[in-house]
Amino acid sequence: MEQLYIDRMNSAGQGIGRAADGRTVFVEGALPGETAVIAVRQEKKSYIQARVERVVEANPERREPSCRWYRSCGGCQLQHAEYTLQCQIKAMLAADALRRIGGFEIDGEIPCVPSRNEWRYRNKASFPVRARGRAGDVGFFKRGSHEIVPVDRCPVICDRANKLYAVVKNMINYGRFCCYDEKSNSGWLRHVVIRSARDGEELLLILVAAARPEGGALESLERLYDHLKERFPELRGLVVNVNPDEGNVIIGAESVLVKGEDRLTERLGNFRLDYDGTSFFQANPGQAEQLFAYAASLAEGQNLLELYCGVGALTAFLSRKAKTIRAVEVWASAVALARENGESNRIEGLTVLQGAAENVVAPADLEGIDCVVVDPPRAGCDKSLIETIAASRVPRVLYISCNPATLARDAALLRDAGYVLDMDSLKVFDMFPQTCHVETVCLLSKLHEAKHHVSVTLDMDEIDITSAESKATYEEIKEYVAEHNEGMKVSSLYIAQVKRKCGLELVENFNLPKSEDAKHPQCPKEKEDAIVEALKAFQMI
Numbered sequence: 001m002e003q004l005y006i007d008r009m010n011s012a013g014q015g016i017g018r019a020a021d022g023r024t025v026f027v028e029g030a031l032p033g034e035t036a037v038i039a040v041r042q043e044k045k046s047y048i049q050a051r052v053e054r055v056v057e058a059n060p061e062r063r064e065p066s067c068r069w070y071r072s073c074g075g076c077q078l079q080h081a082e083y084t085l086q087c088q089i090k091a092m093l094a095a096d097a098l099r100r101i102g103g104f105e106i107d108g109e110i111p112c113v114p115s116r117n118e119w120r121y122r123n124k125a126s127f128p129v130r131a132r133g134r135a136g137d138v139g140f141f142k143r144g145s146h147e148i149v150p151v152d153r154c155p156v157i158c159d160r161a162n163k164l165y166a167v168v169k170n171m172i173n174y175g176r177f178c179c180y181d182e183k184s185n186s187g188w189l190r191h192v193v194i195r196s197a198r199d200g201e202e203l204l205l206i207l208v209a210a211a212r213p214e215g216g217a218l219e220s221l222e223r224l225y226d227h228l229k230e231r232f233p234e235l236r237g238l239v240v241n242v243n244p245d246e247g248n249v250i251i252g253a254e255s256v257l258v259k260g261e262d263r264l265t266e267r268l269g270n271f272r273l274d275y276d277g278t279s280f281f282q283a284n285p286g287q288a289e290q291l292f293a294y295a296a297s298l299a300e301g302q303n304l305l306e307l308y309c310g311v312g313a314l315t316a317f318l319s320r321k322a323k324t325i326r327a328v329e330v331w332a333s334a335v336a337l338a339r340e341n342g343e344s345n346r347i348e349g350l351t352v353l354q355g356a357a358e359n360v361v362a363p364a365d366l367e368g369i370d371c372v373v374v375d376p377p378r379a380g381c382d383k384s385l386i387e388t389i390a391a392s393r394v395p396r397v398l399y400i401s402c403n404p405a406t407l408a409r410d411a412a413l414l415r416d417a418g419y420v421l422d423m424d425s426l427k428v429f430d431m432f433p434q435t436c437h438v439e440t441v442c443l444l445s446k447l448h449e450a451k452h453h454v455s456v457t458l459d460m461d462e463i464d465i466t467s468a469e470s471k472a473t474y475e476e477i478k479e480y481v482a483e484h485n486e487g488m489k490v491s492s493l494y495i496a497q498v499k500r501k502c503g504l505e506l507v508e509n510f511n512l513p514k515s516e517d518a519k520h521p522q523c524p525k526e527k528e529d530a531i532v533e534a535l536k537a538f539q540m541i
């Protein structure tokens with residue numbers, strides 16, 4: 001046991017400190033700014049896993065967690081921090097990832113927009129089920145394991161959803177279902193998913209099962225729906241989602257509607273948006289409204305390409321300023337709903353395409369696009385998609401991310417292709433109070449868009465850039481840079497690199513192929529800035 005100062009946190013909600021021998025220590029239950037006596041759980045060559053034994057000096061914003069399941073349940077990680085501190089931690093996590101993974105310079109704090117509701121904000125909960133003898137357990141997984149913590153309620157979902165959960169839990173505990181056993185891959189019921197809309201005015205019950213219900217089983221599920229509907233008039237439907245595959249993915253490809261409707265309707269801003277049991281819908285609708293309004297304010301331009309559009313919720317907000325939107329989504333029922341939502345909300349100029357963004361988007365699709373909007377899952381965008389965007393002339397990329405690590409990775413790739421991260425646009429939205437999840441929004445713009453079609457002839461001694469209206473030689477740029485930057489020297493190679501970043505075409509013998517870039521020294525940032533200023537002065541950009 002030793003005493004340790006915690007200076008930051010990681011995305012798993014662990015405090016991070018440094019041991020006397022220099023190893024990083026991950027401490028369960030610690031908050032930044034605290035000193036704690038820790039108990040070591042596991043020692044590795046380069047790091048140590050530990051937990052807080054006793055807090056010696058607490059962060060002033062440490063609090064007692066209010067959920068009695070908090071210590072064992074893996075659902076929340078930050079209940080022991082006041083809400084203001086939670087928001088600071090999330091901003092810090094985003095900044096850390098952008099610095100560490102993306103190599104971005106982040107001065108100061110990224111603003112974090114707090115959720116309107118700290119509790120009961122979630123419209124979806126997935127409860128894993130496990131066989132226990134002839135009956136079963138249901139709850140949430142214990143932190144870092146597949147052991148069930150049999151929670152009786154969850155404080156981040158709405159009251160009606162909690163009541164429905166309690167009834168279904170009772171049935172599971174008393175052996176009403178044949179429950180799944182992970183070890184032997186046998187049994188039927190694997191997960192109970194409850195979705196709600198408008199704070200529980202509508203509910204949808206989804207039973208994720210290992211097999212399709214047939215005959216008598218289907219009839220008994222119909223009776224179950226009737227029984228539940230009597231107690232919960234807000235229940236809109238009972239759906240069985242079939243997932244026979246072993247592994248951690250919850251939702252399977254096939255859904256069977258037992259009775260009622262596989263549909264909920266949420267109101268966001270002035271829009272009515274339908275979604276079903278298996279399509280993605282933002283888990284915190286109040287916060288989604290704030291996020292979407294902000295994103296739409298950044299997505300300038302008439303013609304947008306929106307990738308990973310889900311059921312078209314963000315699409316609706318984007319449509320108020322845009323003339324055309326081409327949206328792409330991989331999940332079939334979400335695609336159908338995005339089209340329906342487009343029609344019911346009278347969105348004109350919308351086309352929704354089904355497929356994986358990385359397969360659907362070809363370079364030609366980016367011609368004439370003013371802004372590409374991406375909102376990928378936690379894994380971020382496929383590298384080939386980022387490469388297609390990076391090679392295009394699209395002036396802006398609006399990135400909405402639920403994982404700062406993959407945002408940092410993708411934004412760095414775009415930066416290397418000449419996109420600049422607009423620091424003023426960078427914002428964190430707290431979609432998931434009590435947890436470490438971070439939602440980040442930022443805009444990336446092509447460094448400078450070429451105003452004219454420009455052709456360039458260049459050899460090592462002379463650069464001759466001509467456009468419809470301007471002409472500048474290498475010597476002129478060199479002189480301009482030196483004059484305005486205390487004699488700074490720039491090579492033709494650097495000028496060529498910067499011009500390419502600016503979208504100016506090199507057509508002659510100094511057209512360095514992309515693959516060659518790695519072999520040459522990259523233009524240092526201060527020289528790049530100076531060259532950009534010179535190109536501006538000569539009205540090339």
Ligand SMILES: C[S@@+](CC[C@H](N)C(=O)[O-])C[C@H]1O[C@@H](n2cnc3c(N)ncnc32)[C@H](O)[C@@H]1O
Nearest residue numbers: 280308309310313329330331356357375376377
């Ligand atoms: C984070 S959600 C965003 C949805 C939407 N922007 C919203 O806020 O409602 C990501 C969406 O991307 C979809 N998706 C996942 N992988 C995809 C891919 N490779 N190509 C296109 N869509 C994908 C998922 O089905 C999901 O609907």
